[in-house]
Amino acid sequence: MRAVLDWLGDVLARVAQGQPLSILEVGCGPRPLLAEWSGRLPEGSEALVLDLDEAAVQEAAALIPWARCVCADAARLPTELDGRFHLALVGRPDLALRPLGWQGTLARLARLLAPNGLVALIATNAAEVALATRWLEAAGFEVVERRAVFSPYAGWLILASRAARPGQAGPEPDPGVLVWEGGGAMCDAATGRCSGPEEV
Amino acid sequence: MTVAPLVEVTYFTDPYCSWCWATEPMILRLRESYGEQIRLRYVLGGLVRDMAEFYDAANDIRTTAQVAPHWRMVSERSGQPIDERLMEEITDPHFSTWPACVAVKAAQLQGEEVGHRFLRRLRRAALTERQNISQRAVQEALASEVPGLDLERWRQDMEGGAAEDAFQRDVAECRRYGVTGFPTLLFRYAGAVALLGAERPVLVGGHRSFATYERVLRTLVPTLQARPARGVRELLRDYGPLTTRELAELQGWPPEEARHHLEGMARNGHVLLQPVRGGEFWELGSGEGDGGGDRVLP
Numbered sequence: 001m002r003a004v005l006d007w008l009g010d011v012l013a014r015v016a017q018g019q020p021l022s023i024l025e026v027g028c029g030p031r032p033l034l035a036e037w038s039g040r041l042p043e044g045s046e047a048l049v050l051d052l053d054e055a056a057v058q059e060a061a062a063l064i065p066w067a068r069c070v071c072a073d074a075a076r077l078p079t080e081l082d083g084r085f086h087l088a089l090v091g092r093p094d095l096a097l098r099p100l101g102w103q104g105t106l107a108r109l110a111r112l113l114a115p116n117g118l119v120a121l122i123a124t125n126a127a128e129v130a131l132a133t134r135w136l137e138a139a140g141f142e143v144v145e146r147r148a149v150f151s152p153y154a155g156w157l158i159l160a161s162r163a164a165r166p167g168q169a170g171p172e173p174d175p176g177v178l179v180w181e182g183g184g185a186m187c188d189a190a191t192g193r194c195s196g197p198e199e200v
Numbered sequence: 201m202t203v204a205p206l207v208e209v210t211y212f213t214d215p216y217c218s219w220c221w222a223t224e225p226m227i228l229r230l231r232e233s234y235g236e237q238i239r240l241r242y243v244l245g246g247l248v249r250d251m252a253e254f255y256d257a258a259n260d261i262r263t264t265a266q267v268a269p270h271w272r273m274v275s276e277r278s279g280q281p282i283d284e285r286l287m288e289e290i291t292d293p294h295f296s297t298w299p300a301c302v303a304v305k306a307a308q309l310q311g312e313e314v315g316h317r318f319l320r321r322l323r324r325a326a327l328t329e330r331q332n333i334s335q336r337a338v339q340e341a342l343a344s345e346v347p348g349l350d351l352e353r354w355r356q357d358m359e360g361g362a363a364e365d366a367f368q369r370d371v372a373e374c375r376r377y378g379v380t381g382f383p384t385l386l387f388r389y390a391g392a393v394a395l396l397g398a399e400r401p402v403l404v405g406g407h408r409s410f411a412t413y414e415r416v417l418r419t420l421v422p423t424l425q426a427r428p429a430r431g432v433r434e435l436l437r438d439y440g441p442l443t444t445r446e447l448a449e450l451q452g453w454p455p456e457e458a459r460h461h462l463e464g465m466a467r468n469g470h471v472l473l474q475p476v477r478g479g480e481f482w483e484l485g486s487g488e489g490d491g492g493g494d495r496v497l498p
Contacts (some may be wrong), residue, residue: 060289148378148403177377177386177403180416185408186381187217189247194218194270 003145003183004122005036007088007157011120012037015087020044024085024112026074026093026105027051030059033091033122038064050074074112075104082111090121095131105133107139113162118144123156124176136160148179155179160194205239206421209301210386212374214247215300215322217331217382219407220272222278223351224323225449226410228439232450233426234417242308242315243370244301245382251295264290271327272478278407279455283478286330289496296334298367300326303339305370306345306354306363318346324441328476381405385413389420410449432462433484441474441481 015021020042025032028049041047047067051057054071061069088109095102109119119141123129133143143159148156187194213228214221231240251264251456268284300322308315321342325331331338336358342445352400357363377386382473389398398420404412428450436442442450448458463483465471469487473480 146378148405171201176400178400180404180412184219184383184404184408185222185277186219186383186406187247188212188381189214189245194267 004157006183007149008033008036008120008145011118011159012041012087015118016042016045018042020046021087022085022114023087023089024109024110025048025049025089025091027090028056028060028069029053030056030090032060032064032067033089034067035060035063038066042155048081073101073105075101075108077108077112078169079111083114085113086117088113088117088119090119092122093128093132095123095128096133099131102131103135103138106135106141110139110141110162115162117162119158119160121158121160123158125155129156129158132158149183176197204390204392205237206237206389206391206424207234207301207417208239208346208388208390209240210243210373210388211240212243212245212377212379212384212386213319213382214245214297215304215319216297216326217247218274218282218327219278220383221272221282221323221327222280223383223407224280224320225443225446226408226413228442228446229410229449230413230417232429232435233414234424237421237424237428238417239312240316241312242304242319243373243379244367246298246306246367246373247382247450248295248297252293253483261291264288264295275478279448279479280443281476281481282327283330283459283477285477286326289330290332299334299336300339301370302363302367303333303343303358305335305366306342306357307349308349309357309362309366310353314346314348318343318349320439321346328478329482350486377403379403383407385416387416387420393420417475419476432482436471436482436484441483443479445479447482447496 012021023034023045025047027036028051032049034047034049047064049057049060049064049067049069050072051060052071052073057069057071082160093102106119119136121132121136123132128148133146136143136158141162142157143160145159146156209230219455221410227240230238243316250477261321267479271282271284272288274280275284295481304315304319306323307318322333322339325338325342326333331342333339333342340351340355343349344351374380384403386401388401402416404416414426432447432451435447435450444458444462445455447453447462451461453460453461462471466473468483472483472485474483
């Protein structure tokens with residue numbers, strides 16, 4: 001989980017640059033990802049946190065009372081919210097179980113996000129990465145980062161942008177390769193980032 | 201007797217990559233500890249094709265000059281000396297690391313060992329001597345220093361397209377494994393007998409400790425035997441100048457004690473100190489004897 005949180009922390013910092021953020025978390029479950037950033041987002045930030053399970057939404061609301069937690073389908077959010085969000089978080093979506101629902105949700109995100117808005121999607125395996133990539137691209141996103149992690153919580157991290165240059169993402173993962181746990185600092189040609197968690 | 205390697209280690213790298221330079225001590229120790237039991241092969245990934253297209257969003261880096269503080273940070277955190285001023289001196293807005301990658305491939309076409317020596321020479325030149333290794337004249341001068349490198353053949357492979365073709369194959373190999381960041385190491389069991397648990401190669405991303413690399417090796421082949429470290433003078437004879445951090449890793453010295461040990465050897469003339477920005481190299485001295493103070497146990 002640490003690798004995932006480190007990555008999300010980097011993404012949040014990159015998007016915010018000290019400015020208030022508007023964040024949409026889709027499929028939050030009982031423990032939303034945003035719970036890790038309570039009190040650490042720039043002042044004035046707001047969050048809309050969604051799940052289809054009412055009980056999960058209630059638990060989420062107790063954890064992050066500062067956010068607006070709603071039992072709703074992101075694909076059906078009103079058009080008044082279009083262009084409102086800087087970042088959409090999607091943690092471990094059950095893509096294979098609800099393919100049509102998730103295609104609709106990812107397509108809707110393209111309108112809900114502001115120009116240059118980002119989708120950060122956490123997937124558990126390479127098959128989900130392939131599905132998410134295909135559906136994000138069909139929705140008009142460019143996948144700008146695809147990173148493998150070794151964690152019981154997640155296997156892959158995907159960052160997609162509405163305004164990315166083509167050819168910047170990593171290639172499709174090779175599901176035949178095991179990825180060793182943790183992460184090390186590196187110089188990354190795809191993202192231009194030269195840093196990361198340090199093991200040494 | 202030649203032993204068939206049990207593990208193939210593919211090292212995805214770039215000569216200018218600062219975190220790869222930080223990982224050099226661990227790579228040298230892998231070579232030293234496991235010798236012929238592993239085969240280390242280098243794949244050049246091409247970190248920056250054109251600086252005008254490069255943007256480090258996290259650090260807001262758009263020009264080579266902005267890379268300089270990052271190099272300093274890597275030096276401070278890793279203990280490897282780096283002279284970041286090269287990045288301030290390069291003014292070409294289209295600076296690229298690809299020509300240096302191609303130059304390494306030209307050397308590699310003469311064998312992995314020659315390729316390794318030339319890559320290390322290029323890294324040392326760029327990161328500690330402020331030499332622009334993207335320039336052909338600089339590459340050629342450095343190639344002429346590498347023992348075993350056939351300079352005429354290197355020139356032919358640079359000019360005839362063979363090195364460029366080899367580099368493009370490397371870039372394709374990076375894509376095949378999803379590798380965009382350096383250093384990344386891919387460990388693959390290469391033994392003749394099928395081994396339970398070693399069927400899938402293991403990808404290790406980023407700058408890691410030697411202990412991590414060793415754990416991966418032993419996960420694939422638990423029976424690998426680490427060799428005892430060779431003496432400092434023997435290492436300097438084989439590799440040429442080595443940094444304090446590298447010798448500490450190779451000798452198993454705590455980093456804070458390594459310099460003390462080496463200064464003792466320098467007093468006896470066994471090694472020579474060569475200060476550089478951010479640290480120092482040690483060269484073979486003219487002092488007699490290969491044992492004695494050569495191997496100092498921690």
